[in-house]
Amino acid sequence: MPGKIDLAIAAITITNERQQAFLFSLPYLASEAHFVTTKNNSLKSLKKLTHKKTGIIRGSLYKQLITQKFKTNSIKEYPSTDKLITTLNQYEVDVLLMDDFSADYWIAK
Template sequence: MSDCFDNEHNQLIVCRNCLINGFKLRTRPNSGAINLGIGSINITPERSERFLFSLPYKSSYHQFLIPSNSNIKKIDDLKGKTIGIHLGSPTIDYLKVYFNNNIQFKYYETFMDLLNGLTDPQVSAIVTNSDQAQYWASSTPDCKLLGDGFPFGIGFGVVARLDQAELIEKINQALIEIENDGTYLKIYNLFFQP
């Protein structure tokens, strides 16, 4: 793999062999097939036992979406219902506790399958990261937000195999550098701010 940094500008650039589909996070990073996973990947204590993570680069919030014609008024109304969720999502355990195991899940591999599961409708609600939920609610007339976003995990981070400590250290150094020089704030304001 080539270095993940542009030596002239000392900025992080996109690497080849990166993982985007979080579903494959369960198996792919430690298989040797990829070097890094970059996306809306939650850092959790359980995942940190199996993978290396960078410092968090963004807070992680999740949010429910429901069909726009739904009679559901509050999150607690989802008890006993079926929720659509990404296959392998760490949010499942949190929701089982929140709903006291009085909830069913239907699993989807892709974001579009998840959204289609809501609009078909195959489920009463879906849960995904708040940025995605807010985007869908604003651009899809068939769905709306339910309740506020709730914090989940330690934040979003770059994930790597357990043998990639040096690469994660480079990522962390770059994250610290762009935070210190103001670049991160510019990126955040441009791409992450609602």
């Protein structure tokens, strides 16, 4: 993307593919993935995640994590955290996978 972007400061996961296109500094922040669901959801074990609809941010590496580690293909991708939270509150998905900073913020609201 020559000439389009000079600097990106965001939660961008460093991958081999992205290192081919971009120059990364040392990471300045580390976050973890958190599952978030409603209080009345029956999901009590990650073993049951296979049969649940999982919402993630479009373009995140969480899709790869879910399909490989939890062997599920019931994944719905959304353009923003706001949309993720809305779909969970409207029971369109059973569980969300998001970074811990976003999860903590939305849970506190």
